[in-house]
Amino acid sequence: MEEKELFEKLKSAVVEGNDKEMKKLSQLAIDNGVDAYRALIDGCAKGMDVVSDKYEKKEMFVPEILLSARAMYAALDVLMPHLKAEESKNTGTVMIGVVEGDIHDIGKNIVSLLLKVGGFEVVDLGKNVPLKTFVEKAKETKPDIIGLSALMTTSMMGMPEVIGMMKDAGIRDQVKILIGGAPISQKFADQIGADGYAPTGPSAIKAAEKLIGGN
Secondary structure, three states: OHHHHHHHHHHHHHOOOOHHHHHHHHHHHHOOOOHHHHHHHHHHHHHHHHHHHHHHOOOOOHHHHHHHHHHHHHHHHHHHHHOOOOOOOOOEEEEEEEEEEOOHHHHHHHHHHHHHOOEEEEEEEEEEHHHHHHHHHHHHHHOOOOOOOOOOOOOHHHHHHHHHHHHHHHOOOOOEEEEEEEOOHHHHHHHHOEEEEEEOHHHHHHHHHHHOOOO
16 A cells, blocks of 8 residues: 555544544554654544544534544554654744633644654643643743643633733743634634644644744
């Protein structure tokens, strides 16, 4: 099987939420000498991009997303031992979390993993993170970037509150804010004064490198 075909099959298996197929395909990739990072980025992550898009269009719902996440993790079980952090001149620390009122952490977990693979140090605050915690932990860990994630339109409104709280604390100019999640857009990022927006996991790495490079 050619790499391109294998990546397409990985992508489809994620969308279908077929964890058994994902495990089989991931092992096939390793057995055939396919780079694990490419299998993750060009196959699995692109499948999650499709899932996010379908969720946004209300073509997929939370139970189906959870199946896709399970399939993704099945692939990670096989690929993780073979992942090698890519060389990056712009490594730094990214503190990431899902904002208060939101327990959907699939996207955040994938972004967190990809950032680690990309050579970043990641401080993962988890899901349903109280807004003040982002500020408190930022003072404590002094990250280069704070990543705010939300999958719900109600919880995304906590993002501008975090930015406001950081201004009040006098640390807004010391850190870059990167936001993402299904309901988030570049327009919203611009409106609330975020420094960057990442619609997908792979794009989060590029956005993070760009933000740190611009420091």
